[in-house]
Amino acid sequence: MDKPIVYDIAIIGDGCASWMLLEAFSRQKGFADVRVLLIGSGEVLNRTWCFWEADLPEPYQIMVQRSWSSMSFASDEVLHVQDLDDRSYHHLPGEHFFNYFNHQFLPRHPNIIRVNSRVEGIEGAPGNFTVRCGESSYRCKQLYNSGFMAKRPHIGIWQHFKGWVIELEEGHIEPEVVRLMDFNLTQEHGCAFMYILPYSATTALVEVTFFSPQLLQESQYEHFLKEYIARTLGEKYNIIDQEFGQIPMQQGAFSANGPNGEVNLGTLGGMVKASTGYAWQRMRADSEQLAQAYFTGQKAIRTHEKTRFGFYDSLMLWIIINEPQACKRVFTQLFKKKKLPLITRFMDEKTTLAEEISIFAVLPLGLFLKALWYRWCAPISRSYMLSVIL
Numbered sequence: 001m002d003k004p005i006v007y008d009i010a011i012i013g014d015g016c017a018s019w020m021l022l023e024a025f026s027r028q029k030g031f032a033d034v035r036v037l038l039i040g041s042g043e044v045l046n047r048t049w050c051f052w053e054a055d056l057p058e059p060y061q062i063m064v065q066r067s068w069s070s071m072s073f074a075s076d077e078v079l080h081v082q083d084l085d086d087r088s089y090h091h092l093p094g095e096h097f098f099n100y101f102n103h104q105f106l107p108r109h110p111n112i113i114r115v116n117s118r119v120e121g122i123e124g125a126p127g128n129f130t131v132r133c134g135e136s137s138y139r140c141k142q143l144y145n146s147g148f149m150a151k152r153p154h155i156g157i158w159q160h161f162k163g164w165v166i167e168l169e170e171g172h173i174e175p176e177v178v179r180l181m182d183f184n185l186t187q188e189h190g191c192a193f194m195y196i197l198p199y200s201a202t203t204a205l206v207e208v209t210f211f212s213p214q215l216l217q218e219s220q221y222e223h224f225l226k227e228y229i230a231r232t233l234g235e236k237y238n239i240i241d242q243e244f245g246q247i248p249m250q251q252g253a254f255s256a257n258g259p260n261g262e263v264n265l266g267t268l269g270g271m272v273k274a275s276t277g278y279a280w281q282r283m284r285a286d287s288e289q290l291a292q293a294y295f296t297g298q299k300a301i302r303t304h305e306k307t308r309f310g311f312y313d314s315l316m317l318w319i320i321i322n323e324p325q326a327c328k329r330v331f332t333q334l335f336k337k338k339k340l341p342l343i344t345r346f347m348d349e350k351t352t353l354a355e356e357i358s359i360f361a362v363l364p365l366g367l368f369l370k371a372l373w374y375r376w377c378a379p380i381s382r383s384y385m386l387s388v389i390l
């Protein structure tokens with residue numbers, strides 16, 4: 001009987017993080033001699049990614065559909081249109097991403113074996129993992145996982161959105177400016193804003209986004225979309241595509257490694273920034289770190305929540321959960337007083353401490369002090385009191 005193959009590397013999940021990791025691996029010397037197994041459920045993700053980046057490298061550059069260098073923010077009393085710095089805001093459709101990896105990348109790398117299957121469990125430890133998929137199982141020395149098994153973490157707050165790609169029959173959309181946030185809609189369901197990604201002067205993705213614990217009914221998202229489009233873009237349009245998404249905005253639910261010592265990737269690995277829902281940049285940086293670590297033996301420096309940016313996120317999340325009506329005021333102050341390049345670099349965690357202090361100086365101080373007290377000081381003093389009493 002043939003001995004079962006022991007793969008050098010197995011990667012669970014066939015979404016964004018897994019392909020990014022494979023791409024980063026493929027640029028390392030010696031990759032062609034590594035036996036790699038990619039196990040994914042084969043689910044087709046109808047998803048698009050947007051992110052800020054200055055010099056987008058190959059192969060991602062060729063996947064980008066459109067890039068913008070101006071953005072706007074709108075709220076009751078303000079409409080700000082500003083240019084970005086040397087970075088652009090890129091729109092990369094999932095179709096381009098998966099087509100590239102399935103039809104160009106994979107055939108060039110015969111050392112990658114792809115299996116369509118759902119993983120049910122992981123056993124073993126680094127050096128000797130077994131991955132179970134129904135009747136089959138696979139062995140590997142190093143394991144990376146972006147897939148969810150039976151037990152999913154509890155998520156208390158979501159970024160949830162519904163978008164329509166519309167084609168106007170009459171009227172015009174400003175094609176050079178992305179509307180990052182428009183707070184001109186009711187905040188009764190939590191922090192809510194509209195987002196417009198213009199593909200041309202007559203076509204755009206218009207999205208209604210909420211940061212809140214509960215999802216809405218389909219008809220409610222549609223009501224907001226209809227009302228906003230009629231009010232700002234016109235009554236006559238055709239819906240040519242749509243998307244719905246929900247992204248966890250949760251700290252403490254995800255971790256860099258799984259229980260057996262496997263390396264977690266993507267959403268599962270905590271790469272989604274909890275206060276914004278953006279993950280693309282973090283996943284790409286993480287892939288580079290992990291690929292280099294595998295081939296050099298050095299420790300990967302990975303994104304985690306215990307940084308000063310994680311602390312800022314924790315305050316913002318507290319406000320989103322406990323004072324949702326105040327979010328509009330926070331964002332309005334921010335965009336009124338600070339420049340777009342600084343705000344977007346802050347969202348990407350690329351600012352200096354001095355820049356962050358200058359940002360917090362223009363935000364509602366009482367609200368952030370309240371968040372600081374209830375999120376951090378009160379729990380610490382409560383546990384101190386308990387330790388004294390007990």
Ligand SMILES: Cc1cc2nc3c(=O)[nH]c(=O)nc-3n(C[C@H](O)[C@H](O)[C@H](O)COP(=O)(O)OP(=O)(O)OC[C@H]3O[C@@H](n4cnc5c(N)ncnc54)[C@H](O)[C@@H]3O)c2cc1C
Nearest residue numbers: 013015016017041049050119147148245266267278279280
């Ligand atoms: C609709 C949507 C839009 C987003 N847009 C943006 C954006 O514009 N910019 C940004 O920065 N971030 C965005 N994000 C956040 C983040 O970039 C994406 O969620 C990203 O796809 C996460 O990558 P991932 O590999 O962790 O998960 P996924 O891309 O979802 O891939 C995971 C894959 O693993 C498979 N899988 C799951 N469980 C198993 C299992 N047990 N066995 C085998 N396979 C399994 C799934 O079928 C899936 O194909 C968005 C998220 C969503 C949901």
